[in-house]
Amino acid sequence: MAAIEMSHIVKRYGDGFPAVNDVSLDIADGEFMILVGPSGCGKSTLLRMIVGLEDITSGDMVIGGKRVNDKAPRERNLSMVFQNYALYPHLTVYENIAFPLRLAKAPDAEVKAKVEQSASILELHEHLQRKPANLSGGQRQRVAMGRAIVREADAFLFDEPLSNLDAKLRGQMRAEIARLQRRLGITTVYVTHDQTEAMTLGDRVCVLKKGVIQQVASPRELYEQP
Ligand code: ADP
Ligand code: ADP
Secondary structure, three states, rough: OOOOEEEEEOOOOOOOOOOOOOEEEEEEOEEEEEEEOOOOOOHHHHHHHHHHOOOOOEEEEEEOOOOOOOOOOOHHOOEOOOOOOOOOOOOOOHHHHHHHHHHHOOHHHHHHHHHHHHHHOOOOHHOOOOOOHOHHHHHHHHHHHHHHHHOOEEEEEEEOOOOOOOHHHHHHHHHHHHHHHHHHOOEEEEOOOOOHHHHHHEEEEEEEEOEEEEEEEOHHHHHOOO
């Protein structure tokens, strides 16, 4: 059974041309899937429909074997990392990472253990009492990832998570995300318009154009194409 199954997904904003047009795509358990394509091709819209931040006009979204079309984000057990990180400026690194556990009303001892474990995986333990404003771009990115991994989500969703970093840091964080995904073995959907990210990070790449899937292939298959 696929972790995420999309069949004939359509998204129409207003009465214009569909932003996502009849997309059918299965993402396997533990797979790292890249959604790539030019600006405006519908990548973010598709990702937001998976996480539940955008209504689906028609089609079926099935996650973990359950149809989730009408389920709110909090009912889907997914972790999303946003482009701007969406950290809470008034909260410490510790509380930013703890946030999903606080929402779930986890006991303090469990929060502490899990936050410390996430912080240790992401090498953030020295920064737990700092506020986001006092962190570098790479550290903020790590806090956003810490918040994503702190609870056992069914999948990670990334929306251009590296676009606010400089080239050097981007390369470093790219390697970190790849390592983290392999270590946790968690189903991942990653949106990017960056060819290097698309060709180096994923098990498979889904190429979108004007809301339609052009191709789904491994980086190797794409690379070997004439
Ligand atoms: P991408 O992530 O590939 O850049 P998007 O999913 O953001 O593409 O956008 C796909 C299309 O849908 C674009 O034509 C965009 O202008 C349109 N669109 C995105 N969000 C909205 C919205 N909230 N209202 C109306 N149109 C939107
Ligand atoms: P509400 O039910 O109050 O509308 P939501 O559950 O839609 O709240 O989302 C609340 C906030 O959490 C929003 O700012 C949204 O961007 C963010 N959010 C929603 N789903 C996720 C997720 N899976 N991971 C991380 N942040 C999320």
